[in-house]
Every structure is written in C-alpha cells, then in structure tokens.
Amino acid sequence: MKLTQYVSKTATKSVSEFEYDAPSMKTAVPGPNDIQLCLSPGLQNVGAVHFFCNYEESRGNYLVDVDGNRMLDVYTQISSIPIGYNHPALMKVMTNPNNVSTFVNRPALGILPPENFPDKLIESLLSIAPSGMRRVQTMACGSCSNENAFKTMFIWYRNKERGYANPSEQEVDTCMINQSPGCPDLSILSFMGAFHGRTLGCLATTHSKAIHKLDIPSFDWPIAPFPKLQYPLEEFVRENAQEEARCLEEVEDLIVKWRQKGKPVAGIVIEPIQAEGGDNHASPDFFSKLRNIARKHGCAFHVDEVQTGGGTTGKFWGHEHWGLDDPADVVSFSKKLLTGGYYHRDELKPDKPYRIFNTWMGDPSKNLFLSEVLNVIRRENLLEVVTRSGKALLQGLYTLQTQYPHILSRARGQGTFCAIDACNDATRDSIMIKARNKGLFMGSCGEKTIRFRPALVFKEYHVHQLLNILNDVLAEHK
C-alpha cells in the first residue's frame, strides 16, 4: 500500500560498506502498519509514539520503519545511538562467545563484580575520563546518574560541614524519619531551561517544560536564569556579555539567599548546552566564571553531559570546549555512552561503602558495547568527522536562514550538536512532519526549535542530504 514515493534526488552515494545510500519513502509516516500497531493491546503510552521501527533493517544513519520507509535519522533515539544502527563492530560483540556470560548473568556490581570488570572500566570509561577525574561510578540511566551525583555532593558537603567527624546520634536517628539534621535542608542550584531528568530529585533541577513537572512535589531549591544569547553572536557581543554577567550575579545572590534561608547550596548543576530546554548556549567565559563562583562558595560543580557527552560536539565532552584545567567536580553521562554513570574527583568519594549503592549499579553488558564504540571512534577518527560535518551543517543552516529569514533564525551549534529556530511552534512542527515524509527524521526541543542529533558516523554527504530535504520543505512552505 503505497501512499507516496520519495527518493532524495540529490543524495551523494555512500561508500560505507554497511549503510544505505539515501532515504527511501514508500508511505507517509506514520504509515498503515504503524497505525495498525498503535491499536495493539500491549502498548501503554501510545500518545508519544512517532512510529514503529524495523531495527533489523536499519543501517548506519538510516532508520527504517514498519512500512518500509527509510529515513535519514538525525534524532538517533533522543541522541542515544553513538555510531549508527547495526554497526558491524557492535554486531561482533554479540557473536563473540566470550561475551555471552556477561549478557546472561547480570551481577550486583557493587558487591560481586566480574573478574574482568576493573579492566573493562579501564579500557572503556576510565580511558575517556574528563580532566582531573579518575573515579567513575556506573548507573543504569541518566536520571539515576544525576540522582546519585546529587547524593555524592550532599554527602561530601555534610562531611565538610561536620569536619569529617562521625555523624551524631541525633543525625543518625533523625535521618530515619526524613528529618533534619540527619536529612539536612541542602539544595542544588539549577538553571531555568535545564533538563536533568524526571525522577523526583532530578526533576527539582529540571525546568524545561511544564508537562515534565506538573503535579509532582518538589524541593525549594534555587533556580538561576540561564543566559538568553542574541544571534548572530558577533553582532551582540556586548549585550551577550552583559546577559551572562547578569545571570552570574543572580547565581551568587541565590547562593547567599539560600544559605540565609538555611538551605545551603551543596552543588551547582548545569548542562554545557541546554538541550531539552531549547539548545541554549553560553560562552566558555560564562562557564569559567560559574566554576569559580562554585569554588568560592564551597559548592560542588556538576556538569551534566548526558546529552552533550560522547563526541557529538566535536570533543568527547562538551565541557572540553571551555578550555579549563579544572572544569568540574562531577560529570554525569548516559545516552551515547550506552551506560549511565558519573565521574567525580577523589575528594567526593563517599566516606563509607553502601552510601552510593543499588542492586545493579550499571550493567557490564553495556560496557562491552561502549568499549567497541570507543574503538570505532578512535579507528575512524569520528571526532574529526563530527567537527567537519558539524561545520558543513551549521554553514548550511546559516544559508537556509538567510534564504528563509521569515521562517528560520538563530542557527547555532557545536560539532553536529546543532539547532535552528522556526518562527513559531506550529511552523516548526509542520516543517518536521513534511521533512519526515521526505525521509528526514529530526527532533524538536524548547518552544520552537529543531534540534539535530545525528550519530557520530554522520558524514558530509549526509549533511547534504539533510540540507537538500530541508530546503525542499522550506521552498514548498507558504
């Protein structure tokens, strides 16, 4: 049952041995098979489903749906597929008989780690540890990672406060019933527009969309403004510097105010680029000064790299672009790293076992995949690929916004972590649907932003496919 047929006319042929060479559309999306599957009694949250996928047939940058539509995917499962679909290196992990036991017997890592676990950590997560860090704790997902990173900062802060003495009897007793001083009134400072997850601790630092937060009890924690930069940056140098200074001043005010309130700020958490909140950027100078404010006030500085980490900005960690020797106390990750977790400085190591703990504490089978991903990134120089493709993508977005100034504005990005705003949300959504029906699958964020989150194997000819389809859609747009 073919509804429409679209093959990108302008696609450059791929030489990759395992990938398709272009999008290929057989129906509108969602197609008839999608609509049928949405009626399945097995499905829970149909409301958010875009379409059903045929992951077996998906390859590299191309995601295939159940109607046989093959789309260039620049959303990559909410930015969580590092090297494309069904990469041969990852398939090999599955067929290696030495790996079977790791998949079949998931250990309680905190108490009974497998023999090879320390070595696997060294060859995977510790080989990419951010500057100043040699400790990593794996977790199951991004929210768990941030929750436990927060706990690590609270424990560190209270240990400082009590001079590294043992907790008092009163602290031990009151903590059991959720009361101070055992459960102290500490806070985490976050930023408007931030997204750090949806469990109750994380959610108290998330301020991107009301739908995430409505009806859920929260903590009285301070929320600072995140700089709202004006674009193009080179035209608003002075205004943007003032805006960043205003936000930093507010951060200091809030730290003082919350200390006076009796809810001291134990940590500051921030994304190198606010993603879910609308791809909001700030300058390295802003982050450098924020880091200094954290140090000055004795707060831990937590960089949330769940979306920015893993190479997508052209460096492995987004915060490497700041050029600081001492950028963070805690760095959390998930998504493209395939396992959740966080790095931290030695000082933040909890003083006792079982303070940071849960049954699984990660999943060694994900570390196996991560090791292979890192091999591929190194072997294929994917950070350079990202930098090159990112430049081409951003240049193309600049051209499009010049060509369609009534529709597009504020093209911005780092590596392939790029975004552009539409004039309003309805236009943004309409562009995205039309592009999808022509074989380009993109994500949205913020109020009216399109976000580009391709895999690290997104090459320049994929950029051209993307830009051609987007150009076709915009040309047809009234």
Added chain:
Amino acid sequence: MKLTQYVSKTATKSVSEFEYDAPSMKTAVPGPNDIQLCLSPGLQNVGAVHFFCNYEESRGNYLVDVDGNRMLDVYTQISSIPIGYNHPALMKVMTNPNNVSTFVNRPALGILPPENFPDKLIESLLSIAPSGMRRVQTMACGSCSNENAFKTMFIWYRNKERGYANPSEQEVDTCMINQSPGCPDLSILSFMGAFHGRTLGCLATTHSKAIHKLDIPSFDWPIAPFPKLQYPLEEFVRENAQEEARCLEEVEDLIVKWRQKGKPVAGIVIEPIQAEGGDNHASPDFFSKLRNIARKHGCAFHVDEVQTGGGTTGKFWGHEHWGLDDPADVVSFSKKLLTGGYYHRDELKPDKPYRIFNTWMGDPSKNLFLSEVLNVIRRENLLEVVTRSGKALLQGLYTLQTQYPHILSRARGQGTFCAIDACNDATRDSIMIKARNKGLFMGSCGEKTIRFRPALVFKEYHVHQLLNILNDVLAEHK
C-alpha cells in the same frame, strides 16, 4: 594457592544437566585473587565488594569466584537471578540471530518502539499481570520504577482533585519553579523498616538503615509503624493481631494528620514482605485492611514487589498470598523480572503523553530474557519447586533454631523467601563468613537477620546442602 579445602559431605547428587552437584572450596573467601583485584585502579567502591566472580564458570545455583571456589548461592545477586547462572534457555537467547538487533540498537521505547514490542510485552509482562491490571510501563531499574509509580499516583491524585479539568495557568507557571500549586505538597505514606530504593523520591519512603539516608535531603512524608510480629506466630495470635491493629490505626491517624497539614497522602507504598528492613511479615488480614483504608481515604495503594515478585514466595507475586480480588492500584517490579517497571489500573493512566517518560523507558533486550525465564518457570513448574523447597527450608530452619536456641530465633518465610535471626549482628556476620568458607553464600538484612534468596531452580537437595553447612557452622559455634 590452597588455603582450605571443603567439600560438603552430605550433598545429594544433582541430576540437572548443566549444574554442578555441590559446593567446592579451594581457599577462604575472599581468596588471594580477590584481594589482588581489589587493588585495581579501575575499581570505585571497593568497600562493599564481597568477592570477584567468575560468571562464565558459574552454573545454576552455584556461584564460582576468581579463586575457583564454588559456592551454593542463596543470595543470587541481591535476589535478582531468576533461574540460576548460565541457564541454557538464556544462553539460547544470545545465539538466536533474530535477537541481535534488539541488543545492538537500544530504542527510545516511548517514541520509537520496535515492531515486535507490543507482542513481546503480551508474551512477557502482560502474561503475568497482577489481578485487575492490564497496563504495564517498563523502566530501567527498581528505583526508577518506584519513582515513576509515585509520579503516576501524584498525577492521578491531582487530576481527581481538579475534577479532570485542565491545569490552571497558575499551576503551569508555578510548577516550573518548584512551587505550589503546580508542584503540590502531596505525600506518599510509607512504613518504618521499608526499602523502596535510593533515589531522592524513593529514599523519602525508605526507612531501613541510616547509611542509606544520612545527609540526603528528604520530604516531610508520613511514616507508619510496620507490625513487629512475635514468633512463633501460633503462640502470639492475640498479641500480633493487636499489633497489626495498632499499626493500621496509626496509618489512619497519619492520613488525617497530613491532610490537615496540607500535605495529603496521594498513595500508600508497602512491600508484601519488608526485605532489606529485616524480612518483616504481616498477615493477609493486615494488608486487606490497609487496602481498605487506602480506598476509604482516596489514596492509591502501591505494592512494591521489587524483591517479592517473580515467584520466590511460591506465587508469582507476593501479594497473591493475600487472596484479595482487588489488592492494588500499582505494582512495581525489577530484579528477578530482569527489567524494571510497574503495572497500574486503567484509572491511573496519565492523561497526557510525556508525563511519564524518559529516553529509554526500559530495555527490550531484557524483555527477551524475561520471556525465556517465564517459559522455563512454566515448563519446569518452578512455582511448585519453590513451594516444595520453601517448606523444606523453613522446616529445616525450625529444627535448627530448636537445636540452637541461644543462637537462632524467629525462623520465617514464604516459599523460599525465608529468614532467621541471630542473637546479635556480630554472631550473624560470623555465621555468614564461616558458612561462606564452607561453600554457602547467604545475604543479610535488618539488624541481625540472615535472608535466604535462592533462585527459583533451588531444589530440595540444595536445601539439604544449605542446612548441612549451616548445621556444621552452628555446631562449631561457641
């Protein structure tokens, strides 16, 4: 390097085709290879590590460590291994080429589910749905499951409160800055001794040990006493009934008090057997009355089956022992189910998409394993095996506590989910270490309790191995 050699003299031979027939010890545990590995720079939280494991060589009920010691494992990775190590049925999942793509391409399940996902849910999680429930939401781990179950109850409660109308502008605005009414002062009622996880929301309902909670900010939520039953139960019928009545009265008082405080109880969360808190049981009558109190006061009733679920009590869900038609509004799970998640009644379905959401929302590769686990449970009648082995185990524990009344007391259990108390924590710990060195690996909980959490393939001859080793240890104990 052999330090000691111990082979259980009394072990009955196993006829199982893939399992070992008895423990076999070459060194004390931890052995020299363990101690070496603990020095690895790759390791984070050495403090909690019991020993390093050779999972490749582990089989069925026997866990092998890096020094070649083979132990009868009745702790099973904190109760999370359903059918033993390296079960052939699970190995086959790995070698089936149709499954490779599911492992290699982890989807964002909430927006881009794989074609077979609804069918896989029907054949796995929905085939074992608790009474009255046909909706299930998968999650990554137990804490995430409970956090999202709490959110589901909060959303349901507030929707009731506003008569299912759209939220006000004020609610939408205030929720973005963590303030009421958008982030309402709702609470979850939990019980002393409970364990529901360690992320900030879950931790506010966890009251088992101070080390879990110290220094972490919490919510002012009500905490009711959990019945402290006296054993043997048949001798304290009247006292125990009074104790349960006292706790239920306190529950109602707290619900009223917290409503008056302006922090109404949206949900009550409880474990069918408090595990981490010390294997505390209550009668079906207690749970039945608690369920009625929840309904009377308009609170959702959330049964946390993370440790009790999956067959270990002799029924698939621990709460099935209560014999109620209408036992729960929400049932959460993880561990032996291999994936986290929760079931809920239709009424608790969130009114809009993206209210309950995260990047991965579970992991379909875990559902593949779960399907096989369920096949094995059915094929091998493992619930009957658990019931039979559980009876033998509990009978054996009764005998031991009669034989060693100065050391052991309060033997209790349901299925193989059994426990016994030592006279104090030092004795408990000493018994556990001695037993481990003779090839029996057990877990602890509460203040002085040994907990037994064998896999579902734990047969009667394994029970005899366990009892023989325990008897040897107790006989040697001063």
